[in-house]
Amino acid sequence: MRFGILGPVEARREDGVTVSVGGARLRGLLALLALDAGRIVPTERLIEGLYGERPVTGEGNALQSQISRLRRSLDVPVEFHPAGYRLVVDGEEVDAHRFERLVREGRAAESAAVRSELLGQALALWRGPALADVREVPFAPAQAARLEELRVDVTEDRVEADLELGRHRELVTELQRLVEAHPVRERLRGQLIRALYASGRQAEALTAFEDARRTLADELGVDPSPELREIHLAALRGELYAPAAPGRTEPQDRTAGVRSALPAQLTTFVGRQDDLAEVARLLERARLVTLTGPGGAGKTRLALEAAAAVKDEVGLVELDGVAEGGDVAQAVLTKLGLRVGQDSPDPADRLVAALAGRRMLLVLDNCEHVVAAAAELAHRLLSACPDLRVLATGREALGITGESIWPVSALPDALAERLFEDRAAAVRPGFALDEDNLAEVRRICQALDGLPLAIELAAARLRSLPVAEVAARLEDGLGLLSRGSRTAQPRHRTLRAVVEWSWSLLDEQEQRLARRLTVFAGGGGIEAVERVCDTPDALELLASLADKSLVEIVGDRYRMLQTIRAFCAERLEEAGEVGTYQRAHASHYLGLLHEAAPHLLRAEQLEWAARLDPEHDNLFAALTWAIVDDHAMALRIFADLSTYWWLRGRRGIGVRPARALLAALGPAVPTGLEAEYAICVAGAAESGAHLENAKRLMREMDLISGHPQLTFFWGSFVGPSIDDGLLELMMERVKASPDPWISGLNHVGKGFLCYLMESDVAGTEREFSLALDYFRSLGERLGMAMALSELVRVAAWRGERERFSELIEEALRLVGELGAQEDIADLLCHRGEGELLLGDLDRARADFERAAELARRVGALEGTTRASCGLAEVARLRGDLDEARRRYEEVLAREPSGSFGESLNAVQIGVALGWIAAAEGVVEEAVARQETAFAAALHVQSLPVLASAAEGLAGAASLRGEHDEVALLLGVGKRLRGMTLPGDRDVRRVAELARAALGERRFAEAYARGAAMSREELAGLL
Structure with missing residues (x-):
């Protein structure tokens, strides 16, 4: 009898017939015994494995009954022993034992071929997921997970052996499937990169690393391991092993009979291996x-x-020396050195005579300026010479029937960086990509659109400039990249010469549209181009520009490479048309924003945000122009653009243009644009005359009705004080508004008042629940997420794990739909803080790490600070006080001097450092930290923050042995927050010490005095 658990549990006789075992529990019992085949399995383990930690009544009798049924089903003995039961079979009769034996032998083998064979035999024993049909039996999930993990480990070992044997091409598909199934296993990721690279798919190999980096960051919040980064770096440097492609031979001497032999290349061929393979395939069939x-x-x-x-x-024929309108056939004839058919006056006839009987590839290089003549000649030669093939290059296709076109586009980032490294090392020996220069090299390559010539010219400047200087000077790319090879064709020596050559090939109408297109910072659709460029026949002209490689077509949009755009922008300036078409561009995008604005606060917000996403560069360019040339238009653009930024979680992006616009405006506010002005002041996030001016306007006028987002922006970025009267006035106007979005925001405002100012936890929950209902009725996702995040806080305070998880998951889903990375980071911190209270430090750490990476990636400084504080708190609660102190002090050191004095972070960090000092036994520091934090908390308009500071003071009082004060201050903490936090370990510890010292009655009396204090008594105490 043979037994299988590597798949559904089964028993087979020697003749291969499967024996019916019975139901899931009986099959589970067989699997439990088979896992220890030939050994005694204790009765307790069998009972727990079958019935769990809370077995059925009479579990011993139930187990005996199951054993009896198993004996009747199988023709093998199950022996009873005082300690348990034993399945009397050899381990080799159980597939899991055979699997583990083959794995041991395979891993011990020195030969890669033997390892591959034995490990392959082991993996072949699997028939599906381990214990697939008994997963509901209590023991099965853990055992299945162990076996599945071992299966993946063995698969990685077998793949490693196959890589050593050079089976790279065969492994790619399998590895892609494995990576999809196990996305965070870095060894599989590294093996896939190596297999792709060695298969000649270098671009895909580099893309695979970028995918691994993103996945590890998103799923685990970590960077790739040093081993995976080393594989990536080796791929960038071309140091991964890559065997020659099958059937590939070294080029032969092809000079016989043809004078134009291919020139030997002086530099390595970098970055186009995938293109090269595709061109080779095209040449085989076309x-x-x-x-x-x-x-x-x-x-x-x-x-x-x-x-x-x-x-x-x-045969290679370079046509760039042929004048426009010149005789291409004669140039080819001369270049190839052919002397056939001298009696014919027609060079094309002589070429046909010379090439008719030859198997030959004719390379016609640089056809763009003689494209019509080159096309006519190629058509005639191909028609008359059946063994001839033609490979042409140019900025547009020849336009012949049967032509196969391969667009040679910009290099992707990773390959562009590798090309830069290769060329830079040639002029600066020892240069290599590393963590210190990678960001600047990437910036250079992206600014140059991944164009190889531009990258080579930039790399050549490293003879005299450091990388950082080259990157800094790229705004004048056409001027900076002005020194190329002295032996290159004149039009390839500088970037400007390359673009001038392309420009010279355009007719007047094409040049007119090309220069006007430069007002589009991010390309545009056909309708936008027609309106902005005042060109009714734009579609035909755009197609012509695309054919000539002056414009790229990406989906339904037309865009220029930055180098071409810079050159054509100079032509726009020379034509005196800059102001006209920049204004037309800004007006068009203001109209788009105005149309989108109301939809961004409703259920259709995803659709409209998606319409604005590809236009962001244009929107920002329109704002930048208007800040200088049309302040009223700039205010309108900024107001509506702010809503889009808020929705996509890009709120910090507006600070700099808002401040520039306010500086340009001066004290005057355009009539009728007071609300837009107030939004701009809020977006600038600064105090001063503009803030006071905006407050005055908001008191005097109802600015909310026409711009509901103003309420949110003002509250988020300015935060009106409760003592200046503006908050109450704004809330009155909000309450009177019929707009349901504003009504939802009204309840958000009330909820924050309950939370921050009124110690009303029930009121906080009620108001945010009402806000959630309003935003749900509209389908407005970010409003829902905002309300949910505050309900999450209440659930964590109360220790309601299930509700906490449900609410935070919904909030994360909503902001995920919006693609708001900054908000995702904020919610991850929110969840991490809740997990701290709920007691799961591992989950909290994972959330804070992922939040830190997301915040760093999008440049959200507040998110980075919050995540860093969260990680510090995890370390503190785990007892790693040195790590906690280091992280908290790093946060403090990053902040500008003076900005922390009255901030919320100052209180939280001060309280935490006080608890750390207390845990270290440094009483004086602990007391000083808590007193300083409490003093700062008095200036923060947040009762929960003040409550935490009061509880911190209780900790300081505990160190001094003043337990009556401890009880009183803990009661004050409850009064300020509205409740105690059951998950707060620090409060629980000092409370227990005070109870032990005072006795329950005295503790309760002092605690009750603090919890019952009136506002006046609290004010006097504080």
């Missing part, structure tokens, strides 16, 4: 292949590499 793309994209080099791999005779 007789005319054209490589198209903008100047500097690397078309010529790719063509030469592709030609070098061809076994046939190759």
Whole structure:
């Protein structure tokens, strides 16, 4: 009899017939015995494994009954012993034991072939998920998880052996499937990168690393391991092993009969291996292949590499020396050195005669300025010479039937960086990408659109400039990149020369549209181009510009590479059209924002935000222009753009343009734009004359009715004091508004008052629940998430684990739909803080780590600070006081001097450092920290923060042995917050010490005095 648990549990006789075992519990009993085949399994373990920690009544009798049924089902003995039961079979008869034996032998083998074979045999024993049909039996999940983990480990070992054997191509698909199933296993990720690279798919290998980095950050909140980063760096440097492709041979000497042999290359071929493979495939099935793309994209080099791999005779003809309107056929004839058919006056006839009987690849390089003549010649030659193939390069296709076109686009980031590294190392020996220069190299490559020529020119500047200086000077890219190879064609020596050549090939109408297109910072759709550029026939002209590689078509949008855009913008300035078309551009995008604004606060917000996403660069460019040239338009743009930024979690992006706009405005506020002005003041997040001016306007006028988002922006970024009367006035106007979104916000405001100022936990929950109902009725996701996040806080305070998890998951889902990374980071911190109170430090740490990474990635400084404080608190509660102190003090050191004196963070960090000093036994420091934190809390308009500070003072009093004061201050903490926090370990500890010292009656009396204090008594005490 053989037994299987690596899949559904089964028993088979020697003849292969499966024996019916029975129900899930009986199969579970067989699996439990089989896991220890031949050994005694204690009765207690069998009972717990079958029935769990709370077994059924009469569990011993129930187990005996199951054993009896198993004996009747199987033709093998199950022996009874005083200590338990034993399945009397050899371990080799159980697939799990055979699996583990093969794994041990395989891992011990020195030969990669033997390892691969034995580990492959072990994995072949699996028939599906382990214990697949008994997972509901209590023991099964843990055992299945152990076996499944071992299965993946063994798979990685077998893959490693296969990689050593050079089976890279065969492994790619399997590894992609494995990575999809186990996305955070870094060894599999590294193996996939190595397999892709060695299969000649270098671009995909680098993309695989970027995918791994994103997944690890999103799922675990961690960076790739040093081992995975080393694999990535080796791929960037071209140091991963990559065997020659099957059937690939070194190029032969093809000079016989053709004078134009392919030139030897002086630099390595970097970044186009995938393109090279595709061009090779095209040349196998098509007789005319054209490589198209903008100047500097690397078309010529790719063509030469592709030609070098061809076994046939190759002829290279560079057409850039042929004048526009010149005789292309004669140029080809001369370049190839052919002397056939001298009696014919027609060069094309002589070429046909010379090439008709030859198996040859003819490379026609740089056809753009003679495209019509090159197309006519290629068509004639291909028609008359059946063994001829043509590989052409140009900024537009030849336009012949049967032509296969391969666009040569910009290099992706990783490959562009690798090219920069290679070329930079040539002029600055020892240069290599590392953590110190990678960000600047990436900035250079992105600014140059990944164009190989531009990148090579930039790398060449490292002879005299450091990387940081090159990156800083890229605003003048056309001027900076003005020194190329002296032996290159004149139009390839500088970036400006490359673009000038492209410009010279355009007709007047094409040049007109090309220069006007430069007002689009992020490209545009056909309707926007027609309106802004005042060009009714824009579609036809755009198609022509795209054909000539001056414009890229991305989906339904048309965009220019930055280098081309910079050159064409100079032509717009020379034509005196800058102001006209920048105004038209800004007006168009103001209209789009005005149309979108009401929809951004309703259920259709995702659709409208998605419409604005690809236009963000244009929206920002329109705002930037208007700040200088049209202040009224700038205020309108900023007001509506702020709503979009808020929705997408990009709130900090508006601070700088808001401040620039206020500086440009001066003291005057355009009539009729008071609300937009107030939104701009809120977005600038600064005090001063503009803030006071905005407050005055808001007291004098109802600015909320037409701009409901003003209420939120003001409360979020300015936070009106309760003593200046503005808050009450705003709430009155909000209450009177019929807008349901404002009504939801009204309840948010009331909820914050209950939470911050009234010690009313029940009121807080009531108001945020009402706000949630309003926002749900509208389908407005960020409003819902805002209300949910405060209800999450209440659930954590009360220790309601299930409700806490339900609410925070819904909030995270909503902001995830919005793609608001900054808000996701904030909610992760929120969840981490709740987990601290609920007692799960591991979950809290994971949330804070992920939040820190997200906040760092989007530049959210407040989120970074909050996550850092959370990680410090996890360390403190775990007893790692040195780590906690270090993290808290790092946060303090990052803040500008003076900004922390009266801040909420100052209180929280001060209280925490006080608890740390108390745990270390440093009484004086602990008391000083808590007293300083309490003094700062008096200036923070938040009763819960003040409550935490009062509880911190209780901790200081405990160190002094003043237990009556401890009880009183803990009661004050409850009075200020509205409740005690059951999960607060510090409060619980000092309360227990005070109870032990005072006795329950005295403690309760002092505690009750603090909890019953009136506002006047509290004010006097504080």
